Amino acid sequence: MDGSAISVRQLTKTFGEGDVAVHAVRALDLDIAAGEVVLIMGPSGSGKTTLLLMLGAMLRPTSGSVVVDGVDLADAPERRLPALRARHLGFIFQDFNLLSALSSLENVELACNLAGRTGRAARQRATELLERVGLVDRLHFHPDQLSGGEKQRVAIARALANNPRVILADEPTANLDSGHGREIARLLRQFAIEDGRSVVMVSHDERLKEVADRVLWLEDGAFRELAAMGTDPVCGMAVEQQGNGAHYQLDGTTWWFCSPACRDDFAAHPDKYQIREPA
Amino acid sequence: MMTGRVPLARKNLFQDRRRAALSIAGVGFALVLVLVLDGVFAGAMHQVTAYMRTSPADVFVAQKDVRTMHMSQSAMPAETVDAVRNVDGVAWVEGLRYTTAAVEAGDDRLLTYVFGYDTATGRAGPKRIAEGRAPAAGEIVVDTTAAEELGVGIGETVSVLGQSFRISGLSTNGTNMVNTTVFVRTEDFANMRGTSYAYVLAGAEPGVSADELARRVASALPETTVQTRPEFVRQEARIVRDMAADVMAIMSVIGFLIALAVVGLTLFTATLGKLREYGVVKALGAGSGRLAATVAAQAAWSVALGLVLAVVLSVVVGAAIGALTPNVEVLVKPGSVFRTGVGALAIGGIAALLPLRRVVRVDPATAFRRP
Numbered sequence: 033m034d035g036s037a038i039s040v041r042q043l044t045k046t047f048g049e050g051d052v053a054v055h056a057v058r059a060l061d062l063d064i065a066a067g068e069v070v071l072i073m074g075p076s077g078s079g080k081t082t083l084l085l086m087l088g089a090m091l092r093p094t095s096g097s098v099v100v101d102g103v104d105l106a107d108a109p110e111r112r113l114p115a116l117r118a119r120h121l122g123f124i125f126q127d128f129n130l131l132s133a134l135s136s137l138e139n140v141e142l143a144c145n146l147a148g149r150t151g152r153a154a155r156q157r158a159t160e161l162l163e164r165v166g167l168v169d170r171l172h173f174h175p176d177q178l179s180g181g182e183k184q185r186v187a188i189a190r191a192l193a194n195n196p197r198v199i200l201a202d203e204p205t206a207n208l209d210s211g212h213g214r215e216i217a218r219l220l221r222q223f224a225i226e227d228g229r230s231v232v233m234v235s236h237d238e239r240l241k242e243v244a245d246r247v248l249w250l251e252d253g254a255f256r257e258l259a260a261m262g263t264d265p266v267c268g269m270a271v272e273q274q275g276n277g278a279h280y281q282l283d284g285t286t287w288w289f290c291s292p293a294c295r296d297d298f299a300a301h302p303d304k305y306q307i308r309e310p311a
Numbered sequence: 312m313m314t315g316r317v318p319l320a321r322k323n324l325f326q327d328r329r330r331a332a333l334s335i336a337g338v339g340f341a342l343v344l345v346l347v348l349d350g351v352f353a354g355a356m357h358q359v360t361a362y363m364r365t366s367p368a369d370v371f372v373a374q375k376d377v378r379t380m381h382m383s384q385s386a387m388p389a390e391t392v393d394a395v396r397n398v399d400g401v402a403w404v405e406g407l408r409y410t411t412a413a414v415e416a417g418d419d420r421l422l423t424y425v426f427g428y429d430t431a432t433g434r435a436g437p438k439r440i441a442e443g444r445a446p447a448a449g450e451i452v453v454d455t456t457a458a459e460e461l462g463v464g465i466g467e468t469v470s471v472l473g474q475s476f477r478i479s480g481l482s483t484n485g486t487n488m489v490n491t492t493v494f495v496r497t498e499d500f501a502n503m504r505g506t507s508y509a510y511v512l513a514g515a516e517p518g519v520s521a522d523e524l525a526r527r528v529a530s531a532l533p534e535t536t537v538q539t540r541p542e543f544v545r546q547e548a549r550i551v552r553d554m555a556a557d558v559m560a561i562m563s564v565i566g567f568l569i570a571l572a573v574v575g576l577t578l579f580t581a582t583l584g585k586l587r588e589y590g591v592v593k594a595l596g597a598g599s600g601r602l603a604a605t606v607a608a609q610a611a612w613s614v615a616l617g618l619v620l621a622v623v624l625s626v627v628v629g630a631a632i633g634a635l636t637p638n639v640e641v642l643v644k645p646g647s648v649f650r651t652g653v654g655a656l657a658i659g660g661i662a663a664l665l666p667l668r669r670v671v672r673v674d675p676a677t678a679f680r681r682p
Contacts, residue, residue: 090594090679127681129591131588
């Protein structure tokens, strides 16, 4: 797999059959190098989460392969998948998903346990990781005693517990304010550089582009060229330019929109939106 | 959960302390019902067999095929006493006259075992006379608890088998939930009911075991039933147990069902509330077996703590019952605790089945869905 941390070939996921078949992911190819931070963006329903679930060994592809850390997840028997997740992958969720009955330390320690490390070694590892994300004074706090940013830092520490080569993050900044969002993005970038981990983020958050080595646009289950993407000046969404009927010419410049509604809004009050240059 | 691992089951169980306390208390109270019933039953058996257990006799001889005192009538000719005495290895013999009747004082009456014994040796008499003395002609020894219930004391008169007796003494440990015991001179008994004996008590010479003596007497008197004291006690306990077994079983099942409902409901509710978190743990790499073990451990914790609570409560309740109603003895025995514990663990296992099914089936992708 030529040194890639993740190698995806012709990855396809189809839900249902025949007339009701939904092609969530269509023959994707993707290679992610060690230490690379990849941001996958796209509209809702574009297949981002489906892709992430397949990369995370939680959903079987219809066809194709997903090789993570040298292991083909698509070929692995069902009973091995939990162990593969526990040993090769780190997960960060939009809603933090910390276990409410456990302290910060125990949340991270549990992930260490799942990866096969127990007792004092697990506790030491968990403590080190929480120190690393700046939460040494929050070790025994429970999730309801932490701020959103702190919760996500615990979640990052938990994702690192098994020392994974790949971290999969689902909307890691969605529930955070601007400051905490940047802080989390910076931490993910830091762990990619310092530890050589690959980070795959699925998000709508434009701020994450700042820390990404590569930004991929997923739409209708396939990657699109970002060069052919524009930004809707009304809602800020990334939108496809080619074949997009929702565009508007103004003073020799073409503006692209996600929908006729945004276009009409823009046309009615162009002065209000022209601060942003078209992408 | 294994040592050295984060105790997720215990943490989950005690996260909501009020719910955990309610669950444990619910299980505890349900099991108290089982333990106290068992204790009352054990106490009753202890009381019913008290006379036999405390007797100095090594063997009891009765009419052929009579193996108990309760629900039995035994009658043997007076010569049986001498016949037993002549058996090699017999150190002493004592004829015991016995029947069941009522002891009455005014309008109050209690069912009673009536014993006619030789006051000169006292071997077949009451184990202990707490107050007063052994009966003389026309006198009777009544159990202390029965005397209280009848409202009589030493010097007062009670009626047994249609004849009045003056109370000469008060014995102890002779009253149970069902009946009491009274003791009269063997001659007085014979005057009322004839000269036959119900049982012959025999003691073994030094070096002769009770079993050996029983064999010898049985061989010499084939028209009798000879039992050692422990066997006589066992048979008596068995007939009482058989009579109460159905009621006891029904009440125990009710207790266990209540515990099952409590554990099942709280465990199911707690598991449903944590289903998303179980999905997260699964996403992080926990197998279904591990999650199942977590749920099972929660059930085990609930049941174990409920059992501890139940044991403590049943001892307290037993003591309170004993203080309020002296004729009821509550004996919480280790064997009963063990049986109840095994039953409780079984219901914990059953209660965990439904939550286990949900947890095992939880999709790890749940972690990626918005709550």
